Amino acid sequence: MTVLSCSGAGFDAARTLARVRHGHGFFAQAISPQPLEMLAGELAAACASLTLCDLDPLFASPDDLTLARHLASCLSAPAELALRSAPELGVRRLAGGDEHVWFDTRFEAAHQLPNVPAGHPCGRLHGHGFGVRIEADAARATHASLAAAWQPLAARLEHRLLNEIAGLANPTSEVLAAWLFAELDVDGLVAVEVYETASAGSRFDGGRWTIWKTLRFEAARAFDAAGRYTGHSYRLRLRLAGDALDAELGWLRDFGDVKRAFAPLYDALDHHLLDTLPGLAATDCASLASYIGERFAMPALAGVDVLQNGHDGALWRKEAACTR
Numbered sequence: 001m002t003v004l005s006c007s008g009a010g011f012d013a014a015r016t017l018a019r020v021r022h023g024h025g026f027f028a029q030a031i032s033p034q035p036l037e038m039l040a041g042e043l044a045a046a047c048a049s050l051t052l053c054d055l056d057p058l059f060a061s062p063d064d065l066t067l068a069r070h071l072a073s074c075l076s077a078p079a080e081l082a083l084r085s086a087p088e089l090g091v092r093r094l095a096g097g098d099e100h101v102w103f104d105t106r107f108e109a110a111h112q113l114p115n116v117p118a119g120h121p122c123g124r125l126h127g128h129g130f131g132v133r134i135e136a137d138a139a140r141a142t143h144a145s146l147a148a149a150w151q152p153l154a155a156r157l158e159h160r161l162l163n164e165i166a167g168l169a170n171p172t173s174e175v176l177a178a179w180l181f182a183e184l185d186v187d188g189l190v191a192v193e194v195y196e197t198a199s200a201g202s203r204f205d206g207g208r209w210t211i212w213k214t215l216r217f218e219a220a221r222a223f224d225a226a227g228r229y230t231g232h233s234y235r236l237r238l239r240l241a242g243d244a245l246d247a248e249l250g251w252l253r254d255f256g257d258v259k260r261a262f263a264p265l266y267d268a269l270d271h272h273l274l275d276t277l278p279g280l281a282a283t284d285c286a287s288l289a290s291y292i293g294e295r296f297a298m299p300a301l302a303g304v305d306v307l308q309n310g311h312d313g314a315l316w317r318k319e320a321a322c323t324r
């Protein structure tokens with residue numbers, strides 16, 4: 001088990017790429033074993049040093065990967081560094097040095113889950129604006145090649161009833177992510193993520209699925225030696241992982257089951273003073289993530305993310321190497 005810190009910071013800057021001069025609102029996210037305050041301070045300083053800069057004289061080629069490498073090099077511990085240069089585009093540089101590009105897209109479609117128990121809302125014909133993230137090896141794919149590879153899939157999925165498509169008779173997020181992984185013609189494909197709703201999603205990397213359910217809770221804590229209080233709208237992401245789906249239901253575990261099983265812990269956290277929670281050693285995000293990870297006894301639980309302000313927080317992981 002391990003706990004990592006996670007922090008985010010943005011900067012606005014100009015650059016020339018493919019001879020076109022333009023500007024971006026970049027957003028960087030770093031994940032590292034450093035204490036949160038140290039990671040957040042170093043990332044904020046690195047981003048501030050690029051704020052409102054012309055990047056052209058600073059870098060031989062101010063592309064996303066070069067900037068991600070630069071920001072990672074400003075941190076005093078090895079970190080995973082993700083950089084988003086547009087709402088739908090970004091790169092991810094893992095702590096070990098692997099580099100990925102990702103492209104986000106969407107499609108609108110209907111589906112129903114035919115094997116769920118009677119009365120389950122997903123047994124009814126309904127629909128979603130499905131979010132999709134395609135992530136690939138940066139040495140073998142580009143944002144443009146990912147966007148091009150998506151086009152034939154978009155034509156097959158957009159405004160369709162997914163159950164009528166070969167291979168999607170039971171179109172859960174997990175089945176859809178694996179189907180897209182098989183159907184996408186992408187050199188160096190690393191993973192596909194599918195988001196049915198803003199609060200739940202699934203990732204398939206060719207062998208293993210991760211699913212998550214995101215919840216919010218509102219809580220207070222004492223934040224200094226004088227015992228003064230502050231409060232946060234915490235974002236909590238519960239992650240489960242496995243290398244096989246339930247043969248009939250086509251999922252690792254119903255998102256709704258994850259939420260229901262978590263309800264007793266949720267009730268202990270939401271609208272409470274965290275300092276009074278029995279067994280919680282400290283109220284920083286790392287302590288909270290560990291507390292939840294150690295107490296939420298759901299088989300296949302792989303991770304717990306606790307963010308206190310949307311981008312700063314801690315990631316508890318059952319396996320050290322896994323940040324997604």
Ligand SMILES: Nc1nc2c(c(=O)[nH]1)N=C([C@H](O)[C@H](O)COP(=O)(O)OP(=O)(O)OP(=O)(O)O)CN2
Nearest residue numbers: 122172173174196197199200251252253254255256
């Ligand atoms: N592991 C999976 N569980 C569920 C899937 C799935 O694909 N994989 N799909 C569904 C439904 O299609 C549903 O639309 C989405 O589920 P859920 O997150 O439970 O939906 P809500 O938006 O209603 O959740 P709230 O937390 O109440 O907002 C069900 N499960």
